[in-house]
Amino acid sequence: MSLRERKKQRTRQALIDIAGRLFDEQGYEATTVDQIAAAAGVSTRTFFTYFRHKADVLHTNSAERLDAGVAVLGSPEPGETPAELLARAFEVMLAESWELGLTAGLVGAAVNLPIESPRASVDRSNARLERLAAALSAACGIDRMTAYAMVGAAIGAVSATAAVSLSEGRPDEETLAEAARACRRALAGFGHPPDRQAPPLDPI
Numbered sequence: 001m002s003l004r005e006r007k008k009q010r011t012r013q014a015l016i017d018i019a020g021r022l023f024d025e026q027g028y029e030a031t032t033v034d035q036i037a038a039a040a041g042v043s044t045r046t047f048f049t050y051f052r053h054k055a056d057v058l059h060t061n062s063a064e065r066l067d068a069g070v071a072v073l074g075s076p077e078p079g080e081t082p083a084e085l086l087a088r089a090f091e092v093m094l095a096e097s098w099e100l101g102l103t104a105g106l107v108g109a110a111v112n113l114p115i116e117s118p119r120a121s122v123d124r125s126n127a128r129l130e131r132l133a134a135a136l137s138a139a140c141g142i143d144r145m146t147a148y149a150m151v152g153a154a155i156g157a158v159s160a161t162a163a164v165s166l167s168e169g170r171p172d173e174e175t176l177a178e179a180a181r182a183c184r185r186a187l188a189g190f191g192h193p194p195d196r197q198a199p200p201l202d203p204i
Helices: 003-026 033-040 044-050 062-073 082-100 106-110 118-140 144-167 172-186
Strands: none
Touching (some): 003 044, 033 044, 062 082, 062 118, 082 144, 118 144
16 A cells, blocks of 8 residues: 555544544534544545545444444354344444444444435445345345344344433443343344343453
8 A cells, every 4th residue: 555545544544533532522413524624634625535424424434344244144153043143243343333433333323313314324224234134144044024124123222222322421332232232132032042141342
């Protein structure tokens, strides 16, 4: 990678990190693109060379997290039920969110945070649901409708729990743990043991 490309990557990551911090400290609505750019030491124009909208920062690494979940679904363990496999995939995606910062992570993308348009939100959610459901169906040989139901239940549980936890001002680590627990409970009806313990999330 050239020096120029490395510099561009560093600038982009700095904008993501700073935006996440400001969203956490001030709230999404109160944070402006001008503030993000100024804190990163770049112009507003530079911000828009990396992102079309302020909301894009919330979803910027979602593809990587989704890839991690799909990879887990493609490697079921011996004797693992579909619900156990899906819960493990969500635990991995939640751990990725923890490492990148909650607001800009998977949970932030799943919660009803402001985005550029309602249509974009629907398209993004449908794409995430379809990829996970297709991977789960292929890995476990279950029918498409069941796979969609399971993924929808998991996403709904994670989103709702994270939204409540964030609104109560709970720390990221606790929010992620509660989201993982809610995911397992939502999948209990599909054969996932409700009392299974999630692996602990290592602090940053």
